[in-house]
Amino acid sequence: MCKENISEKKKFTMPHIFIILYAIILLVGLLSYVLPAGVYDRVADATTGRMIINPASYHVVKSNPTGVMDLLEAFPNGFVDAGYVVVLTFCVCGGFYVVNQSGAIGGAISWLAKKMKNRGIWIIPILMITFAAIDCFIGMCELCMVYVPIILPLMLALGFDSMTACATALCGSAIGFTSAIANPFTTIIGQKIAGLPLLSGWQLRLISLIVVGLAGIVYVMSYAAKIKKDPTSSIMYEEDLVLRKELETSSNQEKKMTGRQKLAGIAALVMFVVMVYGVFQWGWDTPEIGGIFMGMAMVSGLISGMRPNEICSTFLNGCQQVLLGALIVGLSRGVSVVMSSAQITDTIIHNLATVLQNLPASVTSVGMLIVQTIMNFLIPSGSGQTVVTMPIMAPLSDLVGVTRQTAVLALQYGDGFSNIFYPVSGYFMATLALGHVPYGKWMKKMAPLFVIWTALAAVFMVIAQLIKWGPF
Known part of the structure; x- marks a missing residue:
């Protein structure tokens, strides 16, 4: 009896995501006392019009270490900084x-589930x-927050779990965004800044897209097949029991769908199509997408036939489902807020670039990949990074013997894969919240895929360096 109690006490419990994020914020705060504050001058790029760094302008500025109040204000400031993502959630x-x-x-889900019962x-x-394919050309990872609520009921109805739903959306998006x-x-922005012809080098990127895509699809399908065979083996089994009951209730209701309910579904579908068209053709972003869902x-x-008050209370009930996720998004953004306030972001960039310049030529390209992967934790934004x-x-690539095309590929890999593993990625944490998947459980099942993808990325980086992948 005593031995059982001792073993229970020694059992490791994953810290709450708030603890993990605040620990990261505290670490960044401590670094502000060790690293000198420094900045690069920003200038407008003649081609893109965006403000970019002048690489020769780094200089140390007056130190501004993180204080106690800065740490306490990280959450509210991060919440404001990530406002659009929170609201969209x-x-x-x-x-x-x-x-x-x-x-x-429910009716559409039931119909699809029946049609794909044996080949789901x-x-x-x-x-x-x-x-x-969508993110390969428009790079809107935030759409994962739209995908998951749609496919989650379908995945559960087909005998999979909520982890499968999130992995299908997040990993599919990451494949296209990264390669x-x-x-x-x-x-495109990377090639413009590097002075490369737009869309040049697409052949190797296409090969990378296929290889990385196959690895991700096989991994997710293998996981899903195990869950289909034995639902109790799912790491989300207990959480999904509640969701499955809600799905069964919704499906039962849908068997008696009225004409008004069918019309409501058609209206929602039309608005969704308008939203997708707006993203592709009119450049819509998070405010417009959020507005469409309010209108929906x-x-x-x-x-x-719902009354106005009923619509409002139902909408609020839906928001309650992702309250924790929305709070996590704000707290995760607090990391970059603290770093910017202490002015150590550019210092870290400068030091990483210095280390990269001193690496052996044979591993320089892999070093670039590592640097960009680290930078994505500090700057969780594709265009920002x-x-x-x-x-x-x-x-720097000119000095170390790596083509600029290879440097852009390092940016793509470093920024892309880690987007669905770093807790500072706002849309990623929001998507997990919408899918009711805890971050710790996600990492437990999906971290091996990150290792596989990173290894493949390193191989492609070495190949690019060996063949002197151009045009220059």
Whole structure:
């Protein structure tokens, strides 16, 4: 009896995500007392018009170490800084909750589940390839927050779990965003800053896209197949029991769908198509997407016969489902807020570039990959990381014998894969919240994929260096 108690006490418990994030913020705060504050001058790029770093302008400035109040204010300041992502999280979940409660989703899910009952596993590669194709050309990873509420009920109905739903959306998006042929936020801006012809080098990127994509799809399908065979083996089994009961209730309601409920579903679908078209053709971003989901809730709710007060209370109930995730998004953004306030971000960039310059030529390209992966933790934004690092990495690549095309590839790999593993990535944490998947459980099952992807990235970086991948 005593031995059992001792073993229970020694059992490791994953710290709450708040503890992990505050520990990171505290570490960054301590670094502000060790590292000198420093900045690069920013100048407007003649081609893109964006503010970029002058690589020869780094200079030390007056130290501004993080104080106690800075640490305490990291959460509210981060919440404000990540405002659009937080609001979009609430709008998406609240909007879908209203549409679902109106009885307009369960019927379609039930129909698809019946049609794909014996070949449901193939919905995973179909969806992952679709999501990858979208982010390969528009780079809108935030759309994962839209995908998950749609595919989660379908995955559960087909016998998979919520982890599979999140992995299908997040990994599919990461494949396209990372190995993109024409991602406007990394590939295109990076090539402009590096002075490369736009979309040049697409052949190797296409090969990378296929290899990385196959690795990700096989990994997710293998996991899903195990869950299909034995649902109790799912790391999300207990959490999904509640979701499955809600799904069964919704499906039962859908068997008696009224004409108004069907019309509400059609209205929601039309608005969704308008949203997708707006993203592609009109350059819509998070405010417009959030607005569409607000409109979706109101229109679908009213058409289905819900009263205005009922729509509001249902929307709030949906927002409550992702309250924790929204708070996590704000806290994760607090890391970059503290670093910017202490002015140590540019210092870290400068020191990493110095280390990279002193590496042996044979591993320089892999060193670039490592540097960009580290930088993505500090600057969790594709375009942000591009305009900060490429003005340094492009001329640095000339000095260390690596082509500028290879330097852009290092940016893509370093920025892309870690987006769905770093807790400072806002859309990633919000997507997990929408899928009801805890960060610790996600890492336990998906961290091996990050290792596989990183190893593949290193191989492609070495190949690019060996063949002197151009045009220069």
